[in-house]
Amino acid sequence: MNHAGELAALGAAACWVVSALSFESAGKRIGSLSLNLIRLTMALVPLSLWGLISRGQWIPLDADAHTWTWLSASALVGFVFGDLCLFRSFVLIGPRLGVLIMASAPMWTTLLGLAFLGETLDGRDLAGMSLTLMGIAWAIVHRPKPTAEPGEPASPPPRANVEGILLALGGALGQAGGLVLSKHGMGDYDPFAATQIRVMVGVLGFAAVITGLRWWRKLGEALHDRDAMKATALGAVFGPFLGVSCSLVAIQLAPTGVAATLMATTPILMLPVAWIRGERFGLAGALGAVIAVAGVVLLLT
Secondary structure, three states, X not given: OOOHHHHHHHHHHHHHHHHHHHHHHHHHHXXXXXXXXXXXXXXXXXXXXXXXXXXXOOXXXXXXXXXXXXXXXXXXXXXXXXXXXXXXXXXXXXXXXXXXXXXXXXXXXXXXXXXXXXXXXXXXXXXXXXXXXXXXXXXXXXOOOOOOXXXXXXXXXXXXOHHHHHHHHHHHHHHHHHHHHHHHHHOOOOHHHHHHHHHHHHHHHHHHHHHHOOOHHHHHHHHOOHHHHHHHHHHHHHHHHHHHHHHHHHHHHOOHHHHHHHHOOHHHHHHHHHHHOOOOOHHHHHHHHHXXXXXXXXXXX
């Protein structure tokens, strides 16, 4: 099927719209560190069931040492390192600037793919990627800032400091490195089984971080928050299960830079949801969406 990898990347971006909304709700209640471990642990349930149904195996024991090694490395780089850097950057510089810097991830993915995987891109690919990334950045920059509740003073935006910017850049590099390492380790291996390996290692990685930070008591408290657990369960299905699996299908069938660019369209796909929720993004945000969609069309033709 032509452009199956590109369509899988768009599917991943769509899944991440649902997971982002779910994790936003849960993260406000239980914190990002607890959320990361719980969401990955929950995702193991549908991944194991899918492995049993589709391949007759609960755990991907048929993967060789090469596959386990590189997928494990991709989990530590992408899930653990990348997410920890990203969420910390949100605290220091705010989500607006953090997400904008994260939009550079496809560029880093492309460079790493060219350098380490020997991938090549033609002029149409580069033009489509450039248009898409321009549209995403434009839409993010011109997204309206949240307003304070009536009677409450508006809080000043976080100051852009070097540490926060470097952490956001680390998040982008972590995401890019995770994709490239995944493609190198996966080869022709089943993407859902590859996702299961990454999630299993991600669980161990976050468990080690939580142990080092002595966070287990707070994690236990989080597990008793029923509303947060419901939101996390929904996000786990559309995020680490469907979304990440679609992303591995995408990089398996398409150049990693192209796939990463299309997966980065989640902020554009969020615009209709934002409108329904009463958030107005104006002409500038709509223009960014049009530019991004034009780039997507170019990549799919």
